[in-house]
Amino acid sequence: MSTITALQSKDIVEGFRRDIHERLMEIAGSYGSPESLYTPMQYVLESGGKRIRPVLVMLVADAYGGNTHAALDTGVALEILHNFTLVHDDIMDRDNQRRGRPTVHTKWDISTAILSGDGLLALAYKVLLNIEEVDVRHVLKIFTDGVMDICEGQAFDKEFEQRTDVTLDEYMMMIGKKTARLISMCCVLGGSISGVSSPEQDRLGRFGFLLGEAFQVQDDLLELTSTADVMGKSLGSDLTEQKKTFVLLKALEMSDPEAEKKIRSFLDVEHHTDADFVALKSMLTDVGIVEKTKEFVQKKITKAQKILAGLDADTEHLRYLADKLSHRKA
Amino acid sequence: MSTITALQSKDIVEGFRRDIHERLMEIAGSYGSPESLYTPMQYVLESGGKRIRPVLVMLVADAYGGNTHAALDTGVALEILHNFTLVHDDIMDRDNQRRGRPTVHTKWDISTAILSGDGLLALAYKVLLNIEEVDVRHVLKIFTDGVMDICEGQAFDKEFEQRTDVTLDEYMMMIGKKTARLISMCCVLGGSISGVSSPEQDRLGRFGFLLGEAFQVQDDLLELTSTADVMGKSLGSDLTEQKKTFVLLKALEMSDPEAEKKIRSFLDVEHHTDADFVALKSMLTDVGIVEKTKEFVQKKITKAQKILAGLDADTEHLRYLADKLSHRKA
Numbered sequence: 178m179s180t181i182t183a184l185q186s187k188d189i190v191e192g193f194r195r196d197i198h199e200r201l202m203e204i205a206g207s208y209g210s211p212e213s214l215y216t217p218m219q220y221v222l223e224s225g226g227k228r229i230r231p232v233l234v235m236l237v238a239d240a241y242g243g244n245t246h247a248a249l250d251t252g253v254a255l256e257i258l259h260n261f262t263l264v265h266d267d268i269m270d271r272d273n274q275r276r277g278r279p280t281v282h283t284k285w286d287i288s289t290a291i292l293s294g295d296g297l298l299a300l301a302y303k304v305l306l307n308i309e310e311v312d313v314r315h316v317l318k319i320f321t322d323g324v325m326d327i328c329e330g331q332a333f334d335k336e337f338e339q340r341t342d343v344t345l346d347e348y349m350m351m352i353g354k355k356t357a358r359l360i361s362m363c364c365v366l367g368g369s370i371s372g373v374s375s376p377e378q379d380r381l382g383r384f385g386f387l388l389g390e391a392f393q394v395q396d397d398l399l400e401l402t403s404t405a406d407v408m409g410k411s412l413g414s415d416l417t418e419q420k421k422t423f424v425l426l427k428a429l430e431m432s433d434p435e436a437e438k439k440i441r442s443f444l445d446v447e448h449h450t451d452a453d454f455v456a457l458k459s460m461l462t463d464v465g466i467v468e469k470t471k472e473f474v475q476k477k478i479t480k481a482q483k484i485l486a487g488l489d490a491d492t493e494h495l496r497y498l499a500d501k502l503s504h505r506k507a
Numbered sequence: 508m509s510t511i512t513a514l515q516s517k518d519i520v521e522g523f524r525r526d527i528h529e530r531l532m533e534i535a536g537s538y539g540s541p542e543s544l545y546t547p548m549q550y551v552l553e554s555g556g557k558r559i560r561p562v563l564v565m566l567v568a569d570a571y572g573g574n575t576h577a578a579l580d581t582g583v584a585l586e587i588l589h590n591f592t593l594v595h596d597d598i599m600d601r602d603n604q605r606r607g608r609p610t611v612h613t614k615w616d617i618s619t620a621i622l623s624g625d626g627l628l629a630l631a632y633k634v635l636l637n638i639e640e641v642d643v644r645h646v647l648k649i650f651t652d653g654v655m656d657i658c659e660g661q662a663f664d665k666e667f668e669q670r671t672d673v674t675l676d677e678y679m680m681m682i683g684k685k686t687a688r689l690i691s692m693c694c695v696l697g698g699s700i701s702g703v704s705s706p707e708q709d710r711l712g713r714f715g716f717l718l719g720e721a722f723q724v725q726d727d728l729l730e731l732t733s734t735a736d737v738m739g740k741s742l743g744s745d746l747t748e749q750k751k752t753f754v755l756l757k758a759l760e761m762s763d764p765e766a767e768k769k770i771r772s773f774l775d776v777e778h779h780t781d782a783d784f785v786a787l788k789s790m791l792t793d794v795g796i797v798e799k800t801k802e803f804v805q806k807k808i809t810k811a812q813k814i815l816a817g818l819d820a821d822t823e824h825l826r827y828l829a830d831k832l833s834h835r836k837a
Contacts, residue, residue: 214662313643
């Protein structure tokens with residue numbers, strides 16, 4: 178991709194991001210009382226984030242010359258859904274920081290976080306239901322099946338914390354439901370509201386799914402290599418919560434029996450010191466997990482790019498975004 | 508109403524209740540893994556309850572000779588929505604018993620209750636989206652506006668716990684959103700899926716709203732006069748959670764300054780002994796609150812029955828149900 182094209186794509190993405198933020202603020206700002214419900218909802222929606230999901234919806238719609246007004250609100254609904262999952266997951270995972278700010282249950286309390294999460298899910302439906310000129314039953318079925326899958330993914334994630342024999346396949350199934358499914362859904366819905374055929378929607382779904390898998394596995398790696406400042410959220414919480422991430426499971430696969438025993442002994446301990454965490458980090462990097470994970474991510478992105486190439490659309494900006502995501506630092 | 512007619516109505520209601528239970532079990536039974544999500548969801552749905560909301564949907568549809576298949580699934584979706592609110596509210600209100608069994612967060616944990624509540628809300632939408640031959644956008648808009656109102660009602664309820672100056676009007680607004688709205692929605696949707704006119708849907712909504720207000724105020728009274736065994740849930744929790752119920756607020760209105768001072772002094776204490784609770788009960792009954800509340804409930808029911816009489820439908824069984832609800836003991 179030429180530098181000029183990349184710059185154009187960057188402008189497009191930035192423009193979409195601004196539109197999304199504005200629309201989100203407009204929607205969030207139209208609610209006032211009761212304060213204990215709407216203030217935390219606004220707090221979450223204004224807190225930024227990469228807005229990758231709604232940007233994807235808009236890029237897909239744009240690639241087919243689709244209805245950008247409908248795409249904006251579809252994207253916004255998916256971003257609100259994403260935020261609903263963050264608010265509830267943060268309670269369950271006891272994460273106290275998100276996007277550089279205290280999480281809702283930390284700033285307020287668990288009741289407030291439960292209720293404002295519920296409010297966000299209702300709001301997502303409300304936004305979707307106000308989009309004109311789409312097959313609302315089709316759109317909402319995809320959306321609702323997605324919500325259910327995301328709940329299943331989170332349930333598996335919590336179940337896996339209690340187990341020490343989780344396999345890499347089980348892990349990929351879990352992040353498929355929890356993360357990749359939502360990103361896949363963004364691409365499918367971006368196509369659906371633009372009136373693309375059902376097989377083309379399937380291809381868009383596969384593209385989004387691969388992108389989502391890459392995104393999540395990269396997140397696991399950043400948890401190991403980045404800092405809390407750059408990421409804007411608590412790091413190491415995956416490990417303290419006994420999460421079996423790609424990085425951990427793949428490192429176990431790659432380890433000789435002695436190294437495996439050492440890493441596993443870490444998993445059996447319930448509370449870790451900072452020194453434990455540093456020790457684990459070096460055990461994992463020693464087996465070459467950083468390079469291996471990057472390679473895995475790149476393979477997924479390459480596959481995703483191949484699907485893009487076969488679409489009946491102008492996918493230049495989508496290619497740019499996929500490429501950017503595979504090199505992200507936060 | 509003659510005894511024979513009442514017996515016929517009773518049979519109809521019992522039949523609907525069985526249909527609802529069977530359909531709920533069929534839906535809940537079609538999900539298996541992950542167990543940590545679906546087992547608690549099934550636990551909640553199988554636990555019974557009066558099923559008043561879906562029965563109302565079916566009675567309304569029946570009164571207009573409407574589509575009973577669509578009415579069954581609409582009712583089931585509303586019952587699932589109701590159960591979603593119970594699971595999340597029980598966490599927030601720290602209630603440990605419901606329908607004679609431990610609440611989800613007590614039997615499992617808070618994370619499980621948050622997630623299975625979310626799953627129930629998604630399931631309610633899933634059921635609604637599979638109903639054929641209805642204006643799905645209209646039905647879902649009413650449903651989603653209702654979900655948002657219920658969240659607002661719960662938020663006001665929690666806000667009121669922190670305040671000592673809540674008025675009776677504010678209380679009625681809160682239960683309007685939290686309880687009456689859902690019962691009203693059952694009647695509106697029962698009419699909507701039966702193809703009744705918009706003004707008739709409004710009348711159905713007003714009927715349901717009055718019924719819902721009566722139902723909630725009576726619940727407040729039962730909290731004072733019933734026993735945990737009969738109710739199948741923890742009693743006195745309204746008072747320990749500093750809830751300002753109709754019974755309490757109306758009793759304050761009816762008290763002379765000395766009695767009011769005594770009751771208010773109770774509200775300032777954070778932790779109550781059983782003896783405190785017994786003392787408060789007799790203070791409230793002494794001012795005549797039991798009779799006054801029964802009178803209030805009867806007024807609402809009479810108004811509701813008047814609206815029924817003006818509907819263009821065969822409302823005999825609805826009259827029976829409204830009458831039953833005004834005399835319930837649990």
